[in-house]
Amino acid sequence: MNELNSISLIIVFRIIFELVFFVFLFWVSREYLVRLVQNQLIKKRLIFYIPIARNVFWFFYSIYIFSLLIEVNLIFALVTLIFLLLVFWTSIKNLIYGVLYKIQKGDVYGFNITIDDQSGVIVALKNTKIEIENDQGKLFQYPYISLFTQKVSIPDNGKTQLLSFRFDAIDNLLDLDLTDLKIKLMCCPYVVQAGRLRIEIINENQKDVLFISLMVYNTKYSSVVRAYVDRLVNPTK
Secondary structure (H helix, E strand, C coil), rough: HHHCCCCCCHHHHHHHHHHHHHHHHHHHHHCCCCHHCCCHHHHHHHHHHHHHHHHHHHHHHHHHHHHHHHHHHHHHHHHHHHHHHHEEEHHHHHHHHHHHHHHHCCCCCCCCCEECCCEEEEEEHHHHHCCCCCCCCCEEEEEEHHHHHCCEEEECCCCCCCEEEEEECCCHHHHHHHHHHHHHHHHCEECHHHHHEEEHHHHHHCCCEEEEEECCCCHHHHHHHHHHHHHHHCCCC
16 A cells, blocks of 8 residues: 555545534534523524534535645546536535525524515525425425525514413423423424513412413414414313
8 A cells, every 4th residue: 555545545534533523513512412501592593503603614624625635636636526516516505605694684583584476484494495484384495595686575573472371271280391392482483582482380379370471473473373382282182
């Protein structure tokens, strides 16, 4: 085995180790470490920003890998780069546009959006696509590049409504997992402003009562949110 092959083998094993390590690190951070955060507002921000940090990291890491390949074999590095760009160019382009859009707009999850003639609520901010749900419950996906090339508007959030709930006839109320309930409520695309979410159990007249207050993005979704909350608290109802 000559010196060039020996160096190449070392580089390959190092790259494989680094890939596995960083994939595992981001996965653990997103799926487990975030759960340790008690503040719901901070938790929601971490859930939003960790994928952005991950995508930015992989972009610069790819440049780093390419520089290593150039040191080993320039022709092989160029051929590999051209092949990957030809095969994955659309995904790479939308991934970059996605990072730029999220940094520019922030966490717009749950906001109304109009793309050309299609309006709906943003229910997912994926790596390469944005997903919206219209008033009829139909889901539409748009690549991030379309948000820069088409007519897009996110109206001002001026129709929010604070909803309050009272539940006083629930079996085993004290066994209810309030942390899990908070997470599920914030996962509802129509619920915004995590800092306004309040859940508490109060003993009132010798009886345990559950109080919930939350902010709805638009008043027209109030009935949908009320039904959603009722299903979460009374799943067997």
